[in-house]
Amino acid sequence: MKENNLINRESERQARGWSSRSYVYGAVSSFLSTFVTFPIYKTIFRQQIHVYAMREAIRQLQQEGLRHFYRGLFPPLVSKTVQGTLLFGTYDTLLHLISANPSGPYKLRDRWKAGFMSGLLEAVVLSPFERVQNIMQDGRKNARFPDIHSILRYFNSYGLKEGLTMGYYRGFSPILLRNGLGSALYFSFKDPIRDCLSGKGLPSWLPPLVSGSVNGTITCLLLYPLSVLIANMQSQVGQETLSLGESIASIWESRGKKVSLIYRGGSLIILRSCVTWGLVTAIHDLLQGNTGKKKEQE
Template identity: 35%
Template sequence: MAAEPRNSPRYCQSSPLLTETHSDLKDRINSFDESSDCKNDNAHFFCGAGSSAINIVLTFPVNKVMFRQQLFGFRIQKAIQQMRREGFIRLYRGLPAPLLQKSLSTSLMFGLYHKSHHVLRYEWRWNNTIATLSASVFAGTCEAVLTPFERVQVLLLTPKHHGTFKSTYHTLTTLHCYNSGVKEYYRGLSAILIRNGFSNAIFFGLRKPIKQLLPKADQGTVKNSVNDFISGAVIGAICSTLFYPINVIKTRMQSNVGGEFLSLKQTYILIYNERGRDLRKFFRGCHVNIARSFLSWGIINASFEMLLKFFYNVKS
């Protein structure tokens, strides 16, 4: 029996690679590259937690100085002198709580975004922009399960509750005893959902485009890490400015215990009236937060890429 010509219709129908469009083939290649880049499904979870831990350890003393300025109204020199008198042993006192919360939060942020984006983009064939936005919001929504940790930190930093709540553990184990029960752990959830979803969308949407605007650098070089730092820092500064009023509202919502649960709108109106109906007063302390976010997100973004390259020899 004679062999069938290679250009016959039946031969082409049985060879899907020959009938694929250029776009389909490109998506197939990208999907293969991304799958091979992430043989360990937990890579982005691990590197997200690691990058956050590095950031907390490096910036904890800076954040401590800023906190004392906010709490006592000290000038920076006096705050540093006070900490120097306390000694190095107490420099990292209070580190475990933010280290645990931020590491878990950043782990979920990077890990869930990567996994959900891969499914939406390469398995469900969604448009890349829609996949990025959807995966970002999904990751931010899942991060909200850690709301009780933020709630506890706000209560411990609120002066009127200093005599009521003694520690992180004490707060976590007694907060449900108030009249709202378990709901008390989730005051401010609506503000957190808005902040997390939109800030994640901005971060993952602009992360690569901003880096592409910077001078090109080879992977694994110091220059490339600097580019990662700059792109993360710029986005951190943008997000901290845009969502600062949301954080102000969230903090006010979470500083109360018992009583009525005020909505986002009700809390906004309350603060707006208290501050002389001046929107600019929602941004008090914003410059300090911008500086902190610029440094923190630069470190997180750069160290995330370095950890991914060092442990898994891949880039995100």
């Protein structure tokens, strides 16, 4: 009787758009996937900043040594965990709130709206983390900013004179656009792709893994130029502020007006996106599936 009451209360919370489990599942899946993909991400970042080929980026990281290889791990570890918590938790909450049928199935426009809004919230919360992360992973800043505390001290002293736009929220407008569109695209097609593969005799973990890999890869490739713009804007410290248009023009000129150089690092981002979003989606859906089975058994 007591267990049934607990289950009923959980169902009521889900109908109202609140379920703490959605936030926990997002946190766990993102935390685990970050460890696997960090070396790939750091190599891509060097390609975005220095326009290196893959071998040159790897050679630079090797020259810096193991001590600096894991430099900058803490900010993405924290930010990705928070990202997963917000992304999946707020999406689930918003989807229940805006959908005419909270129990599902959900329309494409509802998934798009919920994903876009959750991406905007994610951008507001995580922009400071991304700013610190991009400074930490720029090899040109190793001497000036040897650790996270040195960056925070700068922002809390001289950085305050620059304001939030130049400090923690530099490059905020393209982050809003990238995160909003990225989340909307991911959540719009994640479940449909997974459902198309389900029920075909495949292992239960394979459809969400493939869905996350394909969906995440396509989304990241479409929005990759925005990521290049953000990385270059946020890695700058104490320099003259350029408008968004000026920043775009500067990067376009520095790449020799070639799309191929804008997409330098694109080969690795395919691998990173496949691994990251495949793992995140598979772990998240697996946790949800296990919970459902337990409820049925109870």
